[in-house]
Amino acid sequence: MTTPLLEVEDLNVWFELPSGGELHAVRGISFELEAGERFGLVGESGCGKTTAMLSIMGLLPPNATVAGEVRLDGENILARGEETVSPHRWNDIAMVFQGAMNAFNPVKTVGSQIEEPMELHGIAEGRIARRQAEELLERVGIPKDRADRFPHEFSGGMRQRAAIAMALACEPRILLADEPTTALDVMVQAQILELLVSLAADFNLALLLVTHDLPIVAQVCDRAAVMYAGEVAESASIDALFHTPKHPYTRLLFAATPDLRAGGERVASIPGAPPRLDKPIVGCPFQPRCDRAFAPCPTETPLLKTVGERHVAACHLNDHVREPATA
């Protein structure tokens, strides 16, 4: 078997709190990404999806402690911290941050901000960098003469396109996109998602899409991991997640999402709230909100187990002989 492009294994992140405690934000997550694959990381606020992305980029704040491995072509880039991460940051793995479209420097032209990473990483300089920046802008759908304009002269959708162009400046192989369409209108969202899909295909980019929005993942990704309380609850092809979910949270999350087509179907919220992450969690973290919890759930922590082809889930229902959960 060939080595996957990116393997995340047993990744853990703790934040030291000012009060003295510790918040275990990412709790042993694992997933892998092949070249050209579109993978979704889905979950609600606070589930650790953004923290996981930042740890892959080596961009966590100083109060964070990381354990586990992030392997790029089989090499653990977290092995010696900044020393091993920084050669790959932007060159191999790039990220479009949440709200990136609002993070441009207002007093520099958009073009010069796309050239900057090229110059810093020794990819190109001067007129060559300018030409590459213009080509990138054209590729993301912005006329190249706009390179001399300032961010405030761009609409939200255009700034997001420019932020994507900037992430691609050093020709990465992996693009992490954190909620890339959250503040955008549905038509502009469709434009940006279409762009990400076509970029992934053209540049053989692996796309890691982080979002709270299941339908976006359903439409864009090949596979996805559903995160809950810092853990991967289930990971599978997007088709299996929707049609044959093996974790009640996946099923309930889909059921809580309204859909245009399913007019009469009831949309149900999931009662309760996720557990606090600054205290140990006993048993299954989803158990208090689960509609299928039974004997082992409050005390035994379910492990992520293979339940199908490239399909894993962490739920006791899969170990015990019971009727399968249906969507």
Place this chain on the structure above:
Amino acid sequence: MNGSHSLLEVEDLVARYPVGRGVVGAVTRQPKLEVRAVDGVSFSLDRGEMLALVGESGCGKTSTAQSVLRLIETSGGSIRFDGQEISGLSTKELRPLRRRMQIVYQDPYESLDPRFRVGATIEEPLEVHKVGSRQERREAVKAALELAGLTPAELYIDRYPHELSGGQRQRVAIAATLVLGPELLVADEPVSMLDVSVRAGILSILDELRDKGLAVLMITHDLSTAAHYADRIAVMYLGRIVEEGPTREVIENPQHPYTRALLSVVPKRDPRERGTPQILRGETPNSIHIPPWCRFQPRCPMAIADCKTVDPELRRPAASTHPEHRAACIRV
């Protein structure tokens, strides 16, 4: 109250905002510019009905709702609430009507006073409107909390907003509007700040209130939410309703090319339903320079020469299957 009129009847509503020309513009006598946020909107809303105003940002849906509540000044048109024309009423004349029409805002992190306990937040409208004795007000607060799904009320009444989750805060905001017993509730993107798993709970409260006779005007950019909860949908584009009708009809048999495009780009939950989204290029133009003919014509995939000769009115499309279905397009 009589059955001959709807609770809310809006006709040809117009709301304009002046746009600054800047010093240079004023000195060189550039023409004064206006944003035509609401540019001739008509609709009605019955008791026990939920109407969703949907559209992208800048389409005028929020300005329409604020005009209806007289929170912003209108430049023309008529707003009748329970048969009474309210567009020309003074602040003082409006006051007794205010408690009959309430609004829930988008962001429950901003809309609640962090220094007020839940009970005080909900009681405040009663004090403003001088309703009941202290004891009666206390009872009303409890009843409102329970209507908003915060049961038992005693558990929440003495808490501060920071002790509550986003969903609980939005329930408090809803309780604070319900305590006055309104007949019309405007909900402006009531769940867009909340996590998916708690949204349905908030929306089902609105659903139940509608079943109890409340008229609900929901403002949303989320067509899937509108499709699930509203009785009727009105789609807005550049200050105008371009299509309107019963929810199933608008969703399943959309006629206006804008509605069709908008519905085609809404991501579906089922990965097997990956269709070909009909993506409109460019972005919605600003509402300063609205063309005098069909405002959607510049982006319309179906436009013909005649589209630049008329400003289409809402009328029943040839292919509609419901008598109350309207679209503003000469081609359907």
